[in-house]
Amino acid sequence: MPLQIVESQRLYRQIADQLRKLISAGEFAVGARLPAERDLARQLGVSRPSxxxxxxALEVEGWVEVLTGSGVYVIERAAQDAGPASNEWGPLELIRARRVIEGETAALAAAQGRRKDLEALGRALDAMRAEAARGVAPLDGDRAFHMAIVQASDNGVLVDTVQGFWESRRGPLFERLGDYFETVQSWRSAIAEHEAIHDAIRAHDAEAARAAMHRHLDKSHARFSASWRRAKKNHPP
Incomplete structure (x- = not known):
């Protein structure tokens, strides 16, 4: 038998693999409810976000259905490859990584941002407000805002890194999580957080810009980590 390439497994992927094997083995039959998130975390020795x-991931792959306010249930699955649909970065892990990098890019933008950088930042913030006013999730303006910040660093490695974050932001796991927890109210809160970042950068206050970015991403993490009871009842399929 030829050797196989060894690939690193993300923590959430390892958890999903264990649960998938239990479902496949009949430990959880179709229609059965999985243990609560907190109980699974305790049994597996991992965090609830993981x-x-x-x-x-299991819902995206068609193994379970999340019924907000009720639980996570095993569903009938058409015969197909039992492997994972993807091995993308976990959304909550991604937010934590962004906190580390983008706190510093915000500080750099405040310290060395030029007029063109500040103008780009202002345009992106205006786009976010306009998108939200139309009832559209302001993802394009959001991406433009964060990219305008990192562009001010004049560092290609940082630009590529933040670009990678945003490519992952559009992955199926993040999109499905957004289906549950992104609302008109959550975007209003996020825009206010972006305004605080914008104000600090315009004031050339690097410490305040770093702190404002940290607050924004901490709150973003909290929004996606909220109780399932706070999720939207009728998320898109």
Whole structure:
């Protein structure tokens, strides 16, 4: 037998693999409810956010259905490859990584941002407001805002890194998590957080810009980590 390439497994993927094997073995029959998120986290010795990412992955792959306010249920699955649909970055892990990098890019933008950078930042913020006013999730303006910040660094490695974050932001796991927890109210809160970042950068206050970015991403993480009871009842299929 030829040797196989060894690939690293993300933590949420390892959790999803264990649950998938239990479902395949009949430990959880079709229609059965999986243990609560907190109970799975305790049994597996991992964080609840990692369990949440695993459950979302299983839902994207068609193994379970999340019924907000009720639980996560095993569903009938058409015969197909039992492997994972993807091995993308976990959304909550991604937010934590962004906090580390983008806190510093915000500080750099405040310290060395030029007029053109500040103008790009202002245009992106205006686009976010306009998109939200139309009832559209302001993802394009959001991406433009964060890219305008990192562009001010004049560092190609940082630009590529933040670009990679945003490519992952459009992955199926993040999109499905957004289906549950992104609302008109959550975007209003996010825009206010972006305004605080914008104000600090315009004031050339690097410490305040770093702190404002940290607050924004901490709150973003909290929004996606909220109780399932706070999720939207009728998320898109």
């Amino acid at each position: 369990v949440r990412e695993a459950l979302i």
